[in-house]
Amino acid sequence: MEKQVQKTGFLRKIEKSTLWLLLLLIGLVVVVSIAAPKQFVTLANFQSMGFQLPEFGIMSLGMMICMIAGGIDLSIVGMANLSGIVAAAFMHAVGVDSTAGMAGGICLALVVGMACGAFNGLLIGGLRIPAMLVTLCAQQIFMGLGLVITKGPAIAGLSEAYQVIGNGVVANAIPIALVLFIGVAVVLFFVMKYTVYGQQLYLLGSNPVASRYSGVNNIKVIVKTHMISGLLAAVAGIVISSHYGSAKSDYGSAYTLQTLLICILGGISPVGGKGKLAGVVLAIVIIQVISSAFGILRVDSFLKTFVFGLILIAVMIMQYWAGSGSKKIKTTKEKQIG
């Protein structure tokens, strides 16, 4: 097909790394299935994975585009919680059971997420402050704002209808949140592949100076990227608050590291400009399987954060080795031969 014709060489390379991830996933599933066949290979387990995965999965996609743009977004969790809190507060204000209130709350959450992203994007793109600093500070700001609104404890008592988003299933088995995640991934795939923005995202991430000299409006692309990240964070925030039936400022604090880990594992280059959505989606599933395995094998869940940190470092070391051997990952500093 046309895609094949156009990117045979590149596709082959992509397929190799994607294949590697796929093998890793299959290997993991086999190992966990053998270790705990009765608990792992069950509908209930797959369903519960389907409930957990979308929360950090959607966030990871936001992290992914920020990293492809050559930056990072450490404020995703803050944006998610703030969006969820604003939605919850709004729904309480207009009456918990009002359908219009719920629709309004959700829309408001999405707007809050995009506004937070725009704030990040303008500071990073317009004032050229490193993304790492901006989003780390922004995380504090968003969490602080959330605390101000909630005054500490969770805003509970959200309507049954709202809780369906995070807890409901379609076709008697498939979590609505999972469907939402798949929908988000498909739309994002289209955006990255078939829009001008998607191409400019890779150009910017690969070489911001050259992209400026090629007529790319860098500031616009950066702001857009962080607004999308904020929007996705808001979607994740809605899923989380719906799942718990409440909104709080410090839900999902471990997700920041987890999304970073997923992107690196999924082949997103830490220096920008490289990586594909398919790899990240596979990495999301892999991390979910590992996470579930912890629960099933009854490993201390506090150990999980530690292990995720270790995996992140291990993956980067492996990529470094692979890079120095087969020149898979290269920094722009390396010059061409000849």
Next chain:
Amino acid sequence: MSDVFLKVTGIKKSFGGVQALKGVDLEIKKGEVRSLAGENGCGKSTLIKVISGAHSADAGEVVIDGKRYDSLTPMDAICAGIQVIYQDFAVFPNLTVAENIALNYELDTCQKTVNWKEVKEIAQKAMARIGAEIPLDVLVERLSVANKQMVAICRALLNDAKLVIMDEPTTALTAREVARLFDVIRMMQENGIAVMIVTHKLDEVYEIAETLTILRNGEKVAEGPINEFDRPRFIKSMTGRDIEEVFYRPEQNDNKILEVQGISREGAFQDVTFDLYEGDVLGITGLLGSGRGEIGEALFGMAPATSGSIKMGGQEIKIKSVGDAMKNGVGYVPEDRLTEGLFLELPIGTNTIAASVKSYLHGGRLDYKAMNESMWKWIKDLSVAAPSPEPPIKTLSGGNQQKVVLAKWLNTKPRLLILNGPTVGVDIGSKTDIHKILRGLVADGVGVIVISDDLPELIQNCNRVLIMRGGKLAGCFETTDLDETKLSALLSEQA
């Protein structure tokens, strides 16, 4: 002991599937000045890296001063007295001249503390050896290119160099600075230091080198004393084909494509006025810092002019941003290909369409088939030496990379194309190709402005040349009245 300092035999080196060196022999005698010439991508850089220990060869032998090295490390090479001065000199811009020259040496003595007095004395002595006079306390970032180079040379000599390899040492130097550099090289030669100059500038080869080695496609194709080579043989050996140096006189008519009236930008250029006629190639030249490049950046909206007017096709236009410039059909090939022109990690094809992604939007989605067609079309039309659009552009040689940068702009169908240093670091073959492309553009009615310090290039291609001096337009000359010497004199003339 023989007087041969370095001898390499049968060096082979390949990267992935590309064989960069196919069994190269090279011999350098003590105190010899040899020129290593060849087009970009011929394996010059790879050979240097093998000699300096940065790459290990796949096969072949390196013998330095009678000692055979199986696996030469960079440290071995330095200890044996081989020093490489790269194009960017690898100086520390944030340190002073004295620190740059002597700090390394001082640290090598393994004392725990730095004796600053000694550092200065060492630096002073090193400079005296080549007769350089640069204030010791100045930060290196504030030096001119030529002086940075002197600092790099001083540092190399301190490390007890016996062979100094210089990679394209003259690209950023004015004629006077080149002469100065050559004096220094002769001084080193008198001290028994061998020098190998990597270059593809013919005139320099004749002026300074005693012997010449020419590489082509990873093989040594010619070697011998310089007087055995005349210009045609030199070019033939480098390119493998006969190239005549044709002078091009565009046929211009009276239609003005571009009228620039009194544009200024604080600190860059003042009150610059010129017209560009249809069918003309306009040259802009001047020394570094004369504002020649800034005019290009202004017309492209990168650093817009703050006053004055610009008319295209008789209509006044405002260029306040790159977006404005592109809307009006202005394209710009920037000076620094690697950092400003290319997305090194991205495929060749992506690079060709980087400035025109929008034009492939059909029915709300990008048309990959059309994109792919454009990529192949440019690779074929501009004879880019690439098997397909997929490999990253960093795998191409300078000349081919530059063609791709050009393709990126041709693909936008520009009405005015500004090229800043279109053939810097480009081999002769590609240079000729690029000049041909420009002529084709002009014939199609596109306005072309070439900003360059390559004077023969300007004389060969342009009808008129604007000369910038200290941010002001110093004059506009018909190239029929000019030759290189005259132009060179005009550049540095005190206004």
